[in-house]
Amino acid sequence: MxxxxxxxxxxxxxxxxxxxxxxxxxxxxxxxxxxxxxxxxxxxxxxxxxxxxxxxxxxxxxxxxxxxxxxxxxxxxxxxxxxxxxxxxxxxxxxxxxxxxxxxxxxxxxxxxxxxxxxVSGPAPAGTPCPNPDLTILVSRTRPPEEAARVAARLGAVLVPMGSAGAKTMAVVEGAAHAYLHAGGQYEWDSCAPVAVARAAGLFVARLDGSRPIYNQPNPWMPDLLVCRAEVAARILEALEVAQRPGTRLNGHAVAH
The missing domain is CATH 3.30.540.10 (Fructose-1,6-Bisphosphatase, subunit A, domain 1)
Structure with missing residues (x-):
């Protein structure tokens, strides 16, 4: 087996x-x-x-x-x-x-x-296209991150709350949303299996700074994650970079840091 x-x-x-x-x-x-x-x-x-x-x-x-x-x-x-x-x-x-x-x-x-x-992770075809014309980002239903709100303001995206990191990631894999964005606290077990499945489905996976998540670290704390359709990755990463820059203004409003 x-x-x-x-x-x-x-x-x-x-x-x-x-x-x-x-x-x-x-x-x-x-x-x-x-x-x-x-x-x-x-x-x-x-x-x-x-x-x-x-x-x-x-x-x-x-x-x-x-x-x-x-x-x-x-x-x-x-x-x-x-x-x-x-x-x-x-x-x-x-x-x-x-x-x-x-x-x-x-x-x-x-x-x-x-x-x-x-x-299950691969071999798998590319993820199902997302039929929603509006950029949809899934976030925690109990701890929606400020970073996601900033990205949504920058890109005109819709934030949708949902439980379980696995459920949110699979919703992106299955085409129900364009992205899942998390910040503020997770551990390796929260994202490891979802990341394996998402990568096999052809999705983009990264930390919020754009780096590749690495697992089995001495400290399993992994506080942030982005899983998204490949076609929207550059837009979201650019919005994250802009949103995290001191003094940034989104839609005419100053961003507090």
Missing amino acids: NDREVARRVALGAGKVLVALRESSGASGRALGAQGDRASQAYIRRALARLRPDDPILSEESADDRRRLHAGRVWIVDPLDGTREYSEGRADWAVHVALVVDGEPVAGAVALPAYGRVR
Whole structure:
């Protein structure tokens, strides 16, 4: 079984565990979210121990295994991306499973269990064209970044809030939006699997300064990310550069820094 299939099977299986738990548990709110985190983490750890026993794991829901820093292959997982959305009964949550080799996500899967589908990294055709004529940028529903508001003002874009980094990235892959822009705080597990899938689909992926995200770092903090259609990447990066310049005025209004 190749690594992409491992990622797909593990993400799909964890998603089934989460759906069953939400349907059967009498818990709600934070208690349900905590149960979901634990159940999905336990499933993923067991599955990877069986399928790839020699590979370390970096996960949001477990202690950092520092062996990963000296390993050629590391699995980076988020057992439940969008715990708040999951606990609220929403659909925009995901399971992330990705394999990183020498800092690069080489295989990944993002399961969207509430929608009944899973996206896997390549081989994949170019992403579906976005039918919306207005430039649409997805942002966090709880922490929409100021950078996105500045870009939207510069480009006349529409900001659409959505939960889960995985759900937002897959919406761009599937053509429901042009871009996903995040700033202000994330970790490697929030974006690793979505980045693997997005790159395989031909999307542009970068940090907000335009640099390439590198994974399996000693500190897994990765606070910002841009995933977008290739045809709008230059416009968004230019707007980000302008928006971050001291004294910039957007649509006649001075930008505070």
